Amino acid sequence: MSNAPTITALPDGVLIAIAGDIDYSCTTALRGSIREELDKKPQRMIIDLQNVPYMDSSGVAVLVEALQAQTKGKRKLAVCCLQDKVKGIFEIARLDMVFKIFNSVDEAKEA
Amino acid sequence: MSNAPTITALPDGVLIAIAGDIDYSCTTALRGSIREELDKKPQRMIIDLQNVPYMDSSGVAVLVEALQAQTKGKRKLAVCCLQDKVKGIFEIARLDMVFKIFNSVDEAKEA
Amino acid sequence: MIFDANEYHVQMRVISQPQYLCVIRSVINVIGGKCGLSSTETDHVVLAVDEAVTNVIRHGYKDEPDKEVDISIRPINDKDGQGIEIILDDQCADIKIEQIQKRDLSELKPGGLGIHILYRIMDHVQYDQRPDAQGIRLTLRKFHKQQQD
């Protein structure tokens, strides 16, 4: 992940599209970008991972943080468009049941 | 290149399709396969590189050998479907003028 | 280097900066198949090694960017099967291996997944104080399983 995530406003929240491998080289910056959005308390936050070929547990930690912040405020967090390897780490970390995971941005918007 | 090249008979010769990176780890085997076909003195030999993402000068040497054998016997040799990086080495080695290079197998068959 | 190249065919020394994690991943990614792992097995080992090196950088070296991580790789082909062995050596002389602990996964919290992932993915995970007592050695092994192809 060498670029900042792309932030798009939604009627009821925000869509954050990340691009590139997510590992410990970028999670500090990514955490910062996502916290900035969390602070605005969006009713719905969608994290689009379609352009993320790879993620390790330091990336998962950032998502878990976001999930906890949103859940605590009774707001929604969804992730969508996971590539196979990223699906793999969700399964290995047994987080595929914890997160709301969708196949498309549209499905995540409606849920 | 971990697989042997795919050899297909043509009305007037042979089509040799190679797959995978061509470097010094496979050129001895590749040279063997191509020599076997050269020994049959095909009127036309087409070497299809569409599934070759990378080639170094040890691969180029095999092709130059084939070209020389065919030219000496007044028979044809064409290469086709070069990917960008492979085109690059032909240019760097200034062999893009020496070989007959085509964009498709069909063009190579007609030429 | 630490080992005989005839056994450990590829050895690397990488500075302790996360920007080079992707270099290490690409090496494991290319070598996995050569050691007889399936592509899914290779993907998993890539993740495991990434987690282990990240831990050395974060916890071992506390993000100091001028330390070294040594990675030694050998193909395994013996009675235990076909696979890969990867040894990570660091120079964290002040770390005791007892500090390196799997966490309980029942509670959801950010972090604490790395060691868990290591053990889930690899067939063999072993932390030792390095023979020369200058740091930690992590030995990882993964064998190819027929049915996973």
Place this chain on the structure above:
Amino acid sequence: MIFDANEYHVQMRVISQPQYLCVIRSVINVIGGKCGLSSTETDHVVLAVDEAVTNVIRHGYKDEPDKEVDISIRPINDKDGQGIEIILDDQCADIKIEQIQKRDLSELKPGGLGIHILYRIMDHVQYDQRPDAQGIRLTLRKFHKQQQD
């Protein structure tokens, strides 16, 4: 390893077997961009290093599969510009650098392209007898050129 990791961020020792050329290529491929090279420049450096290592294996070690090649990589960022330096060290004590010669390209023959490619691609190519006189050191440098992006 040969160098200080603070300068040469990634160092590798690879056994002298052509099956590992692709490992070396993947490392250069990932590091090129980090050193500021464009993707075409990186592709070219990948080829140059592949040619140089192949030469060590073929000509230096005469295909003996149990020798070592050391590869040390550092990003350059100084008055000369931004780019990459790659040092190859072998242990071919019986090779004299005078034996390593570009060939005349006017005549078409198989082989003899490697050194030519090295000089066409790299901005700096230098062969030295190693300080310890145990082999050859090849120093390669490539700088990013603005217009090539």
